[in-house]
Amino acid sequence: MYMHKIGLISVMLAVLFLSACSSVREASSSKSQHGSHGTAPSPASTDEHSGHGGEMPKASTNLKAAFTFGSTSLQANEKSELTIQITDDAGKAVTDFQENHEKLLHLIIVNHNLSSFQHIHPVYQGNGKFTVSASFDAGGDYKLIADFIPSGGTSTTLSQWVKVAGKEAEHTVLKADAKLRQEVSGKDVELSLSSLKAKEEVTLRFTIRDAQTKKEITNLQPYLGAVGHVVILSADAEQYIHVHPLEEKATGPLAKFATSFPEAGIYKLWGQFQHNGEVFTVPFVVEVK
Ligand SMILES: [Cu+2]
Incomplete structure (x- = not known):
């Protein structure tokens, strides 16, 4: 029990630490991608913020995720098979993952103004590859966020913006709820x-x-x-x-x-x-x- 708690706390610290330190890299890589990506989803560079040294377990550095879809272009309300391939920076498949919250990988999908939210669990096919049937409720820009822990590494978040064809949901500016x-x-x-x-x-x-x-x-x-x-x-x-x-x-x-x-x-x-x-x-x- 005690060890379990320690484990949890360290995972939590890792997540917090990583998210806290990710702002600079994220801002430089992912934001520009948002503005410049084409119409077709493509395997692409991803934001990566796995670990730092210190007391954390040794991080698996520079992991990459390639997000590819079965269809050449994404259409609103059409299912498409999504494949997420996790590799190291040399392109070698990462094959061992640590279960976290009962799953090897959590996938969060949101649209650009966060009005759409999905939390799904791609199935591990071996050799660093996860697959899931994905669909989007409207056109527009969506962010795919894969959250996982490579065995022996730390909590890792890799993401990719994709464009979905079709009528876009109303553009609204996010503002704080008056009442929680x-x-x-x-x-x-x-x-x-x-x-x-x-x-x-x-x-x-x-x-x-x-x-x-x-x-x-x-x-x-x-x-x-x-x-x-x-x-x-x-x-x-x-x-x-x-x-x-x-x-x-x-x-x-x-x-x-x-x-x-x-x-x-x-x-x-x-x-x-x-x-x-x-x-x-x-x-x-x-x-x-
Ligand atoms: Cu999940």
Whole structure:
């Protein structure tokens, strides 16, 4: 148990540390890609922020992910087989992955203004290759974010923007929610944050009630091995923060998570929980000072 906790904490620190230090590289590589990518998805350079030295396990340096689709052009609402090939910088397949939250690889797909969010789990085919059937709910720019841990390495996030043909969703500017409480999928979900200052340790507390009766829900089911799963992205989708539960075995009504925002700005977060066999996703937008 003790060792397990230490392991969790170090993974969490690794994630926080990596996301905190990724801003410069991300800003220089991924943003320019966003503006300049062509119409067809292509295997491409990716943002990579696996580890640093210090007390972290030795990082697997300069991993790459090639994201390729079965179809030559992506169309809104059409399924396409996505292949994610993970290699080292010499092009050699990375073949060993460490399970994290019950999966070898988590794939987050968002559109440019974060109105669309998917969290799916590509299947490992061996030889560093993962596949999944992907579809996009509208046209526009989407970011694919693969989150995994190579065996013996640290938490790694590799991403790629792709363009999807078709009518785009309405362009809206992300702004902070006036009220951090909403109803979604028959649940009343309230969020509070212990701090909204950049670079501070933040505890996120979700309180989950039945939307109709307002009764607190005390029998949440584990989702990906924990009380819930939270993903946070900066408004421009450049900062990806994978958050970890503080009490994994909690069953509600409270679900607590720890994270830290690397810099001031608008962030969107998605909490995912499971109740009565159904996963529900609740988004919030917050402003960090
Ligand atoms: Cu996942």
